[in-house]
Amino acid sequence: MVLTIWCLINGQSSLEAFSVDADASTTIDRLKELIKSKNTKTFEEIDAKDIKLWKVAIPLDNDDDDDDAAVPIVLHSLDETKRLRPAKILSEVFPDEPPKKTIRVIIQLPPSVHAPVPAHPESQTGDFRARIKRITDEFFAPGSDVTTFLEDFVRGLKNLLLTTGSVAGLPRVWLRKNGPPDITRPSLLFSNLPHPSSSDIPGRYPTSDAILQLIENCISAQDYTVPVFGVSGCGKTRGMIELLSRRWGFYFNAAADDLGSGDITTLISNTGRRLLQSDRQANNRQARTITYLLLLSRLKILQHCLTISGSHQTFSSARWTILQTCPYVLFNDIDIFAQLFERFLPALDQYQTPLTESDLVKAVQSEFQATRHLLEEHGRQGGLPSFSNSDRLLVVHDEAQILGDTYDGHFSSMTPGQPDRPLLSPILWGFRTISETNLTLITSGTGLSIYTLDWARSSGSINKSTRSLTGQNGFEYMEFPGWTGRESIEAYVAGLRCLLPTEGARQALDRLLPSEAIHAITERLVGRFRPAVTAIEKTIARSEPDGWKDALDDTEARLVSYDYRSEPGNLCHEIVRLENKYRDNLSILKELQTMEEVLGLLLFQRHMFGADRLVFEEAVPELVERAFGRIKIIDGTARTVLDEP
Structure with a gap:
């Protein structure tokens, strides 16, 4: 049988x-x-x-x-x-x-084939440190591929690839697991990034200026988790890359197929395998301990870079950011951050206890302080940017909405009586446990619920009060500078032109993006940084007369057409996704204005009065989550504005 x-x-x-x-x-x-x-x-x-x-x-x-x-x-x-x-x-x-x-x-399954086999149980802080040392000594062995690559990169001998073709000399970067694009397709997200040595940064980089101001405002209000909340395509990721080019910190991206290391996706899968169905506190501990190892892998690689001879002359926060956002581009499709993280993971028992968590915390805190001391010494020797004992390291969680939806309800809240949380909560708590005073956590992502951000501000080793989500004294929003008109896009293209190494490339760019193309991009993609940049990238890649027309048509269709409703960022996709989300959580989100009400009001206003701009008295975060509205600061108050064609 x-x-x-x-x-x-x-x-x-x-x-x-x-x-x-x-x-x-x-x-x-x-x-x-x-x-x-x-x-x-x-x-x-x-x-x-x-x-x-x-x-x-x-x-x-x-x-x-x-x-x-x-x-x-x-x-x-x-x-x-x-x-x-x-x-x-x-x-x-x-x-x-x-x-x-x-x-x-x-x-x-058996333990990982890469897992070290200890000769005796290791449960004390000293044993964790000894294990960390064994793993890192092997990983950074002299003459190894990893060590050779990092030495070349730190000394400026390894850089991003550049485009060829008629518009040659622009950076080429691709998303994790996607493979290289056409050699003529640039990644303008990485063009003209700030360097800490520049004396004219203020004013040239308004997005990162605005984020730095937001960080300052939040810290003044004792909110140490900073929410960067904005409509799809407004320039959040570019802003994060600019920010970390100017300040020391860490970049994490939770998307399975995006920029940055895949170590966060490894964290997600490893946490899932350890979850218990009934013990929320144990789940919190599992996620926190894996988060400690995630941070540890970044700390050890940064330490190694800082100790390479002559690093103070060539290695800056800008170079460190390029390494974190493009490891697979720079190192033959190898993700060194994920590799080291995966070697640390077997150091954890399947189910952690408070004692072993405490040992691990002490070990990682020691490495954290060692990294800060190296950064201070790097600055004293002339490395940029300088770093003092009072400076805070930044931790950017890009595409954080993924963590805000993953394993929702499997982790307990820090606040008694509050609903159970998703994975984002213990991850933030894990970073806070390592340092409450020397880390600033930044959460950013399209569709990242403002209500998630509200509770996320209190995810730490202590509870913090939160403010209302709207109103003059409410949640700390920022306005993304954006492109306000034709002049903005003309200035951007002019900046690209200055970056090109040859006169032939500059003339080719002029031919590909005539005045008519600039006007069309302005009219059809108003206010959307990323779609406009994508249209320019596609135009350069096509390198054909009038190629901008097809490039713009394709970009606009992917943004608004129902045919592309399965793609994240498409407006039809966002309407369905968020409407379903809110309808499934009416007990929590019962005060929200529905999409039908707001769009009905906008259509009525346009039909009756010919108005193409709708301004709300306060911020309406659900519209921004759905990618329809933008946050603007008007008369000192955050308001939601609908002004796209």
């Missing part, structure tokens, strides 16, 4: 269950081989004999509750499990045919 057995890897959700067909006379040892053959990629470096199988009974019939189905299932949280021995045959394990739609086998 052939049995169909539903299986699941420990730490995955029931949505990832799979079935294996085996004869009733099959041994458990042979079942392991069948499971491996069904998942060749997952078990690529694992011997079947090293897999442990456990008998369980978990119903799969949860079609009506997708949230429950997405919850990771871990052995530790199950009441009834039984280890299956290799010599057992399936007819003994399952004397009756296994019921349909029921997971009967949990697969426990």
Whole structure:
């Protein structure tokens, strides 16, 4: 008799269950081989004999509750499990045919093949430090590929690739896992970035100026988590890159396919495998401890860069930012931050205790202080920007809305009586635990709920009061400078022209972006920094007469057309996504104005009075989340403005 057995890897959700067909006379040892053959990629470096199988009974019939189905299932949280021995045959394990739609086998994978095997239990601070040293000594071994690459990069011998073709000499960067674009396609997000040595930075970089002012305002109000909240395409990511080019800090990006290291996505998956279904405090501890190792990997790589001979002459915050945002571009598609983070992860037990968390905190705090001392010494030797004992390191969480939605409800709030939180909460708490006074956390991302940002400000080792979301004395919004008219885009293109190394390239840019093209971009993409830049990038890549027309049509269609509704950032996509989100959370968000009400008001105003601009008395954050409205500061008050064609 052939049995169909539903299986699941420990730490995955029931949505990832799979079935294996085996004869009733099959041994458990042979079942392991069948499971491996069904998942060749997952078990690529694992011997079947090293897999442990456990008998369980978990119903799969949860079609009506997708949230429950997405919850990771871990052995530790199950009441009834039984280890299956290799010599057992399936007819003994399952004397009756296994019921349909029921997971009967949990697969426990062996420890990572890269995990160090300690000679004795290591649970004290000194042991953690010894383990950290062993891992980093191996990672930064003299003459290794990593060490050679970092030495070349720090000394300025390794740089971003540049475009070729008619408009040659502009930076080329691509998103993680996407692979290089056409050699004529620039990434203008990385053009003309500030360098700390520049004496004319103030005024030239209004977006990062505005973010720095926002940081100052928040710190003055004792809000140490700074929310950067703005409409899709307004220039948030460019602003973050500018900011970190001017100040020392760390860049993290939670998107699976974007700029930066993939270490945050590794954190997400590793946290999911450790979650318990009922113990929110234990889940908090799991996420925090993994966050400590995430920060530790950045600290150790920064330390290594700062100790390379002559680094004070060539290595600045701007160079450090390029390394963090483009590691795979610079180093043959290798992500050194994720590599080191993954080597640290086996240092954690599957389920942490308060004692082991405390040991790890002390070890990472020591490395944090060592990094600060190196930055101070770097500045004393002339390295830029200078860094003093009173300066705070910045921690940017780009695409933070992903963390604000991941594993929602699986972590307890710091505030008694408040709803359970998503993964973003313990991550912020983890950074705060390492340093309450020497870190400024910045959360940014399209669709990042202002209500998430409101509670996120209090995610730390102590609770902090929060202010109202609207009103003159409410939430600290910032206005993105944006492009206000044709002059802004003309100035941007003129700046690009100055960056080009040859007169031939400058003349080619003039031909590709005539006055007519500048006018069309201004009229059709008003106020949207990123779409306008994308249209210019596509125009340069096409390198054809009148190529700007197709480039602009394609960019506009991807922004507003229903045909592209599956793409994040598309307005139709955002309407559906946010409307569903709010309707699913009416008990929390019952005071929100609906999309239908606001768009109806705007259409009525345009039809009756011909007005093309709608200004609300206060900030209406849900409109900004839906990518329709922009925050502007008018008469000292944050207001939402709808003014696009």
